[in-house]
Amino acid sequence: MAYRRSALMEERLASNRERILAAARRLIAEGGYREAQIAAVAAEAGMSTGMIYRYFRSKADLFIEVMTAAIARELELLNEIAEGPGTAKARLYAAVESFTRRALTGPNLAYAFIAEPAEPEVDIARIRVRQQLGNVFKAILKEGITGGEFPAQDMDASAACIVGAYTEALVGPIAPKGQRVKDQERLIQSICDFCVRAVSQPINPSGKR
Amino acid sequence: MAYRRSALMEERLASNRERILAAARRLIAEGGYREAQIAAVAAEAGMSTGMIYRYFRSKADLFIEVMTAAIARELELLNEIAEGPGTAKARLYAAVESFTRRALTGPNLAYAFIAEPAEPEVDIARIRVRQQLGNVFKAILKEGITGGEFPAQDMDASAACIVGAYTEALVGPIAPKGQRVKDQERLIQSICDFCVRAVSQPINPSGKR
Amino acid sequence: MAYRRSALMEERLASNRERILAAARRLIAEGGYREAQIAAVAAEAGMSTGMIYRYFRSKADLFIEVMTAAIARELELLNEIAEGPGTAKARLYAAVESFTRRALTGPNLAYAFIAEPAEPEVDIARIRVRQQLGNVFKAILKEGITGGEFPAQDMDASAACIVGAYTEALVGPIAPKGQRVKDQERLIQSICDFCVRAVSQPINPSGKR
Amino acid sequence: MAYRRSALMEERLASNRERILAAARRLIAEGGYREAQIAAVAAEAGMSTGMIYRYFRSKADLFIEVMTAAIARELELLNEIAEGPGTAKARLYAAVESFTRRALTGPNLAYAFIAEPAEPEVDIARIRVRQQLGNVFKAILKEGITGGEFPAQDMDASAACIVGAYTEALVGPIAPKGQRVKDQERLIQSICDFCVRAVSQPINPSGKR
DNA sequence: CATGAATGAGGCTTCATTCAT
DNA sequence: GATGAATGAAGCCTCATTCAT
Known part of the structure; x- marks a missing residue:
């Protein structure tokens, strides 16, 4: 008994x-x-x-765990992709695709992890979570740069930019619900392309430099 | 009298x-x-x-105006750049540079406009503000694509990605205060390069596609 | 205006x-x-x-001030007596009398300052308050011992005993309200006598020692 | 079975x-x-x-019994002393010594029974408990006065004063833990002396009377 | 009988908004 | 018009008590 x-x-x-x-x-x-x-x-x-x-223990604790839990699975999957086979470009594409697809499908992860939490304790956890996400992309970037796939660049900045780019692009479409599958696929592809191009060698550098 | x-x-x-x-x-x-x-x-x-x-009339009204006012000047300056002379690439670079530089220097505009405002009315205004920012980049993108500088792409997605990219890259560095000028310049440059590359034609497309 | x-x-x-x-x-x-x-x-x-x-600022702060304020006036008056003229015995008697009389008359000071406050912050303040009261009596005792009026004794212990003695003797009578003046006067006198005797040289020491 | x-x-x-x-x-x-x-x-x-x-039946009931039980053993021992042989002075000294010694040694009885219990029902029980303690001393005092050992005095007041005196003197030393035996012995002695003197005939009455 | 998960009333504190001066 | 004292609804958290298992 x-x-x-x-x-x-x-x-x-x-x-x-x-x-x-x-x-x-x-x-x-x-x-x-x-x-x-x-x-x-x-x-x-x-x-x-x-x-x-x-x-x-407290409201803040609960929210930290919501965020951590929401992102833990993401990190696992992203790391699997990052450490998997394929070119750096292919893996970067796959990683961004994996995250954005789930964000658009399942419960609103992206929003949860972007949300400005107002409680100082949650803010701290939130920054850490974002850094962890960035680290996955940083790892891919590092290999890509070493392998000559990507040009030299500030990896921290690029990683943050990648996280910000797909995050922002998701927040808009997510808030107003009711997207058709077709649009979603197009959106995911656009975001992935954007991120891959952003860290790749362009044909001719920007006029400014 | x-x-x-x-x-x-x-x-x-x-x-x-x-x-x-x-x-x-x-x-x-x-x-x-x-x-x-x-x-x-x-x-x-x-x-x-x-x-x-x-x-x-209310706290929400005040905050909406704070955000609107904070971004109004930005939009003015960005539009000036967007509608000015130069290649699309150069203008895109200049626009991102202009925003990020002021965000890192003056009062913390970026944070104010990223901040999750918690009041539903402010949220709505916040989305509108982000769309307005995106529209500036969309305009540049449109001209760049038409003129053959940029490859065909989902302009809405790319514009959102640009806003998200530099925003995220700024939020991290901003939160922990005390940056040296040298670092700031490097960061700004990295972000601008990232955004320009992201919408440009890469030498060889990503392996995925 | x-x-x-x-x-x-x-x-x-x-x-x-x-x-x-x-x-x-x-x-x-x-x-x-x-x-x-x-x-x-x-x-x-x-x-x-x-x-x-x-x-x-908080409930604890309020209660600390209630206690402090309740006792501040007491300390002032007691110190006046302690530092005033007269023999140590007379001053001790007068000090105890002064406190007990007001405790029986005015708002229930004694109870307020005895009360176990449950909030740690208030506890700390309460201990300090009791020590301050004790210090007044300690001062009188010191002079009395030096001047030969009182026998040598542990002044800290005696001071604490005095505070405890009149406090306890007051708490009982106070709780059940409605005392006649005559009873009060007799009670005050008894308490004062008790305290003065307690620090004075008895005719023959206790059989135990 | x-x-x-x-x-x-x-x-x-x-x-x-x-x-x-x-x-x-x-x-x-x-x-x-x-x-x-x-x-x-x-x-x-x-x-x-x-x-x-x-x-x-309830938390209050439990606490009443904790107090009652904690004090029951005390009352037993004190009554044994009070009803035992010896002069009133010696018995008073022994009674106070017995209580204070155990209070300083064993689990914190004194604190438990002083503690303001916050529940009205416990308050009532607490007053009764204190009165019971007082009664022991009152009995000794009565015999001492009748036998000429102690001067005439308000026995209720003196009994309450005794309880209050040693209680207060104990609360201070108890809170900050870690007393050496030597100090404890001295403290106990000081308290006992104080209480015995307090009910005894002084060489010359206080100047006030 | 024994458990401890579950309840929910009640306490402290904050802060947008109002209104008498 | 200008002030800031005053309000009180609303939020977080605790803990004595109950009851299904």
């Missing part, structure tokens, strides 16, 4: 935790940080406010 | 209005939306809270 | 502050710390909860 | 009850009333929160 209860409980605990995270993620995606008050998250998760605090 | 008083009044009203906007802009730039409470704005502007409501 | 408003305001500010302190003191005296919630204090003071925070 | 099970049960019930009381006493002694939440008590006792409510 003790075993069964323990098993049941653990399952339930995990389930509750997931439900809270999912509820928070939904609310943030829909209405941003402002709409995701503890009471609203609890209601969305179908439980009392007190329950939230059994799983998360 | 009635006329003169009216003139004085108007001047004073304008002055007050400007002072409020400037105060709000400063506070947002320093501590984000959270730090810019009405009482703080009033104190920073050297007037009472009641005065704020003589010029702005 | 500015002057008049300023004067009016200052008066009002002071009045509000006093009203809050008085309200908190009343509630603490009646029902202890538990009954003195911010909402209750605000209601008792005839204002909104928000007003409290215009004058006190 | 029914009998044996019942016996086991009773033993277990008693054991649980004791464990709860001991846990609550420990927590109160360490961190005061605030730290002794039901969940914490349950954890300290190694059982569930629900179990607490099998033995105590």
